Amino acid sequence: MPQPMGFFTDTTVCIGCKACEVACKEWNQLPARNGGVGILSGDSYDNTRQLDGIHWRHVKFIEQFSADRQDGRWLMMSDVCKHCAHAGCLEVCPTGAIIRTEFDTVVIQSDTCNGCRDCIGACPFGVIGVNPVSGTPQKCTLCYDRMKVGLEPACAKACPTKSINFGPIADLKEMARGRVGQLREAGENRAYLYGADETMLGGLNSFYLLVDKPEVYGLPPDPRLPSRNLEPSALWSTLGAVVLSIMGVFHFRERGSGPGRPEGVDV
Amino acid sequence: MLPAKDQNLAARKQPDPPGVTGAQLEWGWAWPANRRILYNRASADVQGRPWSERKKWVWWDGAKWTGRDVPDFAPTKAPGSKGDPRAIGLDALSGSEPFIMKPDGVGWLYVPNGLLDGPLPAHYEPVESPVTNPLYHQQSSPVLKHWRLDGNVLAPPGDPRFPYIVTTYRLTEHYLSGAMSRWNPWLTELQPEFFVEISPELAAEKGLGNTDWIRISTPRGSVRGKALVTRRVRPFTIAGRVVHHVGMPFHWGYQGLVVGDAANELTAFVGDPNVSIHEAKAFVCNLEKA
Numbered sequence: 302m303p304q305p306m307g308f309f310t311d312t313t314v315c316i317g318c319k320a321c322e323v324a325c326k327e328w329n330q331l332p333a334r335n336g337g338v339g340i341l342s343g344d345s346y347d348n349t350r351q352l353d354g355i356h357w358r359h360v361k362f363i364e365q366f367s368a369d370r371q372d373g374r375w376l377m378m379s380d381v382c383k384h385c386a387h388a389g390c391l392e393v394c395p396t397g398a399i400i401r402t403e404f405d406t407v408v409i410q411s412d413t414c415n416g417c418r419d420c421i422g423a424c425p426f427g428v429i430g431v432n433p434v435s436g437t438p439q440k441c442t443l444c445y446d447r448m449k450v451g452l453e454p455a456c457a458k459a460c461p462t463k464s465i466n467f468g469p470i471a472d473l474k475e476m477a478r479g480r481v482g483q484l485r486e487a488g489e490n491r492a493y494l495y496g497a498d499e500t501m502l503g504g505l506n507s508f509y510l511l512v513d514k515p516e517v518y519g520l521p522p523d524p525r526l527p528s529r530n531l532e533p534s535a536l537w538s539t540l541g542a543v544v545l546s547i548m549g550v551f552h553f554r555e556r557g558s559g560p561g562r563p564e565g566v567d568v
Numbered sequence: 569m570l571p572a573k574d575q576n577l578a579a580r581k582q583p584d585p586p587g588v589t590g591a592q593l594e595w596g597w598a599w600p601a602n603r604r605i606l607y608n609r610a611s612a613d614v615q616g617r618p619w620s621e622r623k624k625w626v627w628w629d630g631a632k633w634t635g636r637d638v639p640d641f642a643p644t645k646a647p648g649s650k651g652d653p654r655a656i657g658l659d660a661l662s663g664s665e666p667f668i669m670k671p672d673g674v675g676w677l678y679v680p681n682g683l684l685d686g687p688l689p690a691h692y693e694p695v696e697s698p699v700t701n702p703l704y705h706q707q708s709s710p711v712l713k714h715w716r717l718d719g720n721v722l723a724p725p726g727d728p729r730f731p732y733i734v735t736t737y738r739l740t741e742h743y744l745s746g747a748m749s750r751w752n753p754w755l756t757e758l759q760p761e762f763f764v765e766i767s768p769e770l771a772a773e774k775g776l777g778n779t780d781w782i783r784i785s786t787p788r789g790s791v792r793g794k795a796l797v798t799r800r801v802r803p804f805t806i807a808g809r810v811v812h813h814v815g816m817p818f819h820w821g822y823q824g825l826v827v828g829d830a831a832n833e834l835t836a837f838v839g840d841p842n843v844s845i846h847e848a849k850a851f852v853c854n855l856e857k858a
Contacts, residue, residue, distance in 0.1 A: 318740040319758050326754050337753025337825045339760035341794050343779035346739075348758055366799035375800065463581065 305405030306448060307506030308457065308465060309473035310379055311480055312518070313492065315464040317346060317360055317377035324459035325358040328444065332434060345375075352380060353430025357441040358456050363517060378509070378518050379465055381456070382407070382428045382441035383496060386503030389526045390420035390429060390440075405470070405506060406443040411435050425502075425524035443507075470506060480510060495520060502526065569597050577602070591625070591637040603638040609666030610675065611635075616647035616663075641666065684841035685711050693725065694850040695838045696786075698733060698811050700725045712847075713839040720837045721787040723852050730786060730852040732770070733804065734814045736831045737849075742819035745832075750824025762793040762820040762828030766855070767801040770812040776857060783858040784814065786851065788836060791829035792858050814855060818848070 325331070332355055342348045345362035352359045359380045366373035384406045391399045391407055398414035401407055409420070409429075414437040421429045421438050432439040444454035452458070457467035466473060477494050484492035491512040496505030502524055515522045569577050582594035591604040598604055605611075608625045612618050616628025626635030628647050633639035642658055649663040651673070658668055665673025678687035692709045693701045701707045707725055714722070723730045741759040742749040749755045764784055766776070776782060778797045783790055793816065804811045820828030835848045 320740075322758065323754050333753035333757040335757075337756035337760070339757055339826075341761040341763055341779055341796070343794075343796060345798065346759075348760055364798060364800065368799075370799060370802060373799065 303403050304469040304471070305506060306443065306468065307384055307406070307470050307473060307508070308381060308443070308454075308467055309477045309497075309508060309510070310381070311464050311466065311477070311510045312376065312378040313484065313489070313510060313512060314462045315360070315377040315379055316462055317362055317375075318461065319360050320459040320461060321358045321379050321456035321465055322349065322356065322360060324455040325441075326355075328447070328455035329357065329442075331355045331357065331432070351430075352382070352426075352428045352440070354432035354437075354439040355430070355434075357381065357439075361518060363513075365513075365517075376513065376517070378511075379456070379460075380519075381507050382443070383426055383502075383508075384441075384443055384506035385524075386499070386506065387526055388502070389423040389425055389528075392526060392528050393419040393423040395419065402445055404443070404445070404448055406445065406448075408442045408445050409437075409439055411437050411439065414438065423527045425521055425526070470504075473508075477508065477510060484510075484512075569599065589636070593638070601638050603640050605637050605640070607640055607666050607668070607675070608635075608637050609633070609639065609641040609668075612647075614647060614664040641668065685709060695836065695847055696723050696727075696730075696851040697725050698731065698852055699806055702807075709841065711841040713841060713844055715837040715839075717837060719788055722836055722838070723787050727852065730854050732812045732814050732853050732855055734784070734786075734816070734834065734851055734853040735849050736816055736818045736835065739817045739819060742817070744819075745830075746819030746821060746824065750819065750821070750826055753825055756824070756826040759817075759819070760826050762791075762831075763796040763816070764793045764855075765796045765798055765801050765815040767803055767812065768797055768799060769803050769810075770801075770814070770855070771795065771797045773812075774855065774857060781858040782855055784816070784834065784853050784855050786834040786836075786853050789833035791831065791833050793829060814853060 326333070334349070334355060339348060342350060344350070345364050347360065347362045349356050349359055361378045361380060363376040363378070365376065386405070388399070388407045390409070391401065395417060396413055396415050398410045399407060399420060400410060416437045418431065418438055421431070429438045429440045431437065444452070447454055453467045457465045466476060474497055477497055481492050481494060489512060492510060494508055495511050495515055496508035498504065511518060571577070578597040580594055580596055584590035584592055584594070593602060593604065605625055611623065611625040612627045616633075618624030618627050624635065625637045626633055626639040626641070632644050633641050645663050647663045651660050651662040651665065653660060661668060661673035667673055667675050670676065680687060691701070691703050693699065693707055695708045695712060695714070697708070738744070739759055741755050764782060771777070776795050776797070778795065780795045781792060782795045783792050801813055801815055804813060816831050818831040821830045832848070834851070834853060835846060836851060838847050839845060
């Protein structure tokens with residue numbers, strides 16, 4: 302049985318080269334948006350702006366400078382599907398097209414997907430989008446096809462600074478904790494891991510080393526599953542049904558005990 | 569660098585342990601012998617003893633050269649050995665001459681031959697500059713190459729018509745002029761349009777917003793691009809005066825999936841005297857809303 306595999310993305314060594322974005326697109330044969338013809342976003346060096354059906358890796362650029370520039374940094378972060386241990390997309394998929402693989406990753410099988418798009422809204426990270434070629438929602442597969450033959454995913458292979466690390470989750474966690482310790486020792490007290498422990502959706506199989514609040518990187522501080530609504534909505538539905546039945550009973554009682562229909566009115 | 573299959577020494581990422589002063593020999597690879605400091609024999613005195621305990625790199629241990637770095641010297645040539653003046657190559661140098669790629673084996677404070685600018689280092693302003701040279705009357709290099717062609721006009725020092733410093737550079741997304749990479753949709757979607765980076769201070773002065781069209785001009789030409797307003801660009805303070813800085817990538821042209829004006833419309837045909845590298849990193853421009 303293969304081990305759970307995933308990514309550890311150390312954002313402190315990302316240089317924003319976007320090699321991961323291009324390597325991902327090349328391996329997975331994802332088209333460019335609008336044939337590659339676009340408009341300058343004006344948002345630092347980020348012109349693709351999001352993860353979606355044709356952008357399975359996305360590098361964010363965050364410029365943090367005080368007005369006098371005494372304090373300044375340019376944060377970069379390569380974002381990807383988190384392959385959550387408790388995955389929202391997998392919960393809501395009505396056809397079973399979204400599966401958990403033997404590597405503990407989450408994969409959408411396009412051939413059994415009916416394109417209902419429920420998974421798009423269910424993902425707390427906004428990772429999934431429709432691929433215009435297939436017409437169905439798609440996202441990172443953690444290069445399932447490459448893993449099957451013992452290769453690392455294309456993005457990790459292309460990353461020149463080892464910001465993207467691929468391997469067994471247990472090894473990655475050890476590496477990540479070591480790196481946080483090293484950074485803290487060097488005085489970077491803001492370093493911490495996002496999604497490395499089980500409190501976040503049972504653990505993210507793609508977790509991150511960040512040096513600012515999750516919101517700064519466009520990540521939810523407390524991502525939640527669609528199933529969190531099941532119990533309260535079941536309760537409210539039951540309660541609603543009970544209230545309606547009681548109202549119905551009273552209504553019919555009232556009709557039976559009243560003066561009856563007025564003469565000459567045909568209902 | 570690749571001593572065996574699956575062994576790539578350039579991929580090594582093992583730093584020296586904390587507190588150990590070393591040459592980081594386990595980090596990557598330095599061609600040809602993984603030596604990190606050229607002429608490191610010079611870190612030891614004539615007898616082969618380190619000049620300084622704190623900055624010692626290689627030394628003579630009685631039989632051979634050894635130390636923290638890979639010695640850049642014949643490994644067993646003793647410090648006291650004499651060179652043979654009739655020999656060729658390294659055999660002509662003695663054990664106390666560390667600059668082994670120089671014909672006489674010693675370091676040079678100035679360049680007696682080979683270079684057109686010399687013999688001593690000096691400061692000259694770029695051929696176009698917002699200031700006059702604060703050190704000498706000679707403004708820029710007297711031996712630089714300037715091709716006297718129609719349209720290859722230079723702005724004089726401190727020209728008020730061209731008050732800003734301009735720099736050109738490349739992006740990781742595009743290759744050189746972009747002639748190849750501007751045809752690849754995976755690359756063009758990452759950097760789709762020519763832009764000019766300016767500071768918020770200059771943007772405020774000119775009434776410009778982010779992604780507004782602007783026109784940048786030099787005595788030689790003008791280009792149109794979109795403003796990318798960012799605090800990464802810093803205005804300089806030179807002699808008590810604020811001089812704004814403008815930066816632009818040089819990857820656009822008139823053909824490709826994405827097209828845009830070429831930064832090289834602005835640069836001058838001037839070159840350094842030795843290898844004719846043109847001066848595209850520091851010149852002057854004007855900037856207006858387009």
